[in-house]
């Protein structure tokens with residue numbers, strides 16, 4: 001067993017969290033992932049209005065990753081009902097909105113219902129939502145402030161689809177974020193050579209999984225040098241070695257998504273055992289150690 005760890009105002013059972021978007025749509029699935037060894041869980045993103053998402057195909061499994069354009073499907077405020085049985089478990093609700101007011105409105109629904117919030121400023125194919133907000137430091141600062149002033153732990157998830165991610169991280173810090181999550185998916189596409197058309201119904205989507213791990217490591221490394229907030233690493237983590245590398249870049253915890261979707265929720269127990277028992281890693285001793 002491992003000791004609890006507090007990161008960005010949220011107390012987790014260990015350093016491994018379920019990333020947003022995978023198994024995060026019901027209270028039952030969130031509970032199950034916690035029971036299977038996750039130190040905390042992040043929900044599928046919830047927005048100001050219910051949304052069905054994009055027309056299919058919405059997801060393509062690649063050799064080294066997953067390409068998706070789900071289209072932010074979510075039940076909006078009704079999702080609060082899924083959280084009622086979860087008590088004080090380490091559940092972080094991912095939220096999105098089109099402007100600071102919408103972010104504040106959605107955040108307010110979850111006051112007292114979640115251990116913290118993760119602001120999704122970073123969906124690569126969300127017209128009017130993350131894609132346009134997450135690349136604009138001024139909007140990132142305003143959306144973050146609109147939520148952080150409500151008093152809940154406020155994590156901000158950044159997009160890698162920018163020239164300078166440190167400018168966005170600093171904007172989140174000015175807005176009162178309690179932690180940075182880096183990163184969401186990389187804007188990408190595939191074309192079916194048989195059909196001569198894009199594979200996804202939405203044409204473009206977000207790439208996750210092993211293919212983007214080096215991008216995520218680079219983003220965490222740059223943010224660690226530029227910001228003083230705790231950083232949660234996310235993007236293609238599928239082994240204890242990946243967790244160690246992310247921590248050396250500067251992450252004090254990690255989120256795992258594609259590896260859960262591609263394999264199954266036993267990845268949490270497997271990585272936990274490898275990390276703490278087999279390798280005997282003390283995260284406090286390695287976080288940021290790659291910085292000279």
Ligand code: RRO
Nearest residue numbers: 045069070071072123185206
């Ligand atoms: O629902 C999605 O299509 C989606 C979201 Br909200 C996101 O943040 N990242 C992503 O790759 N897909």
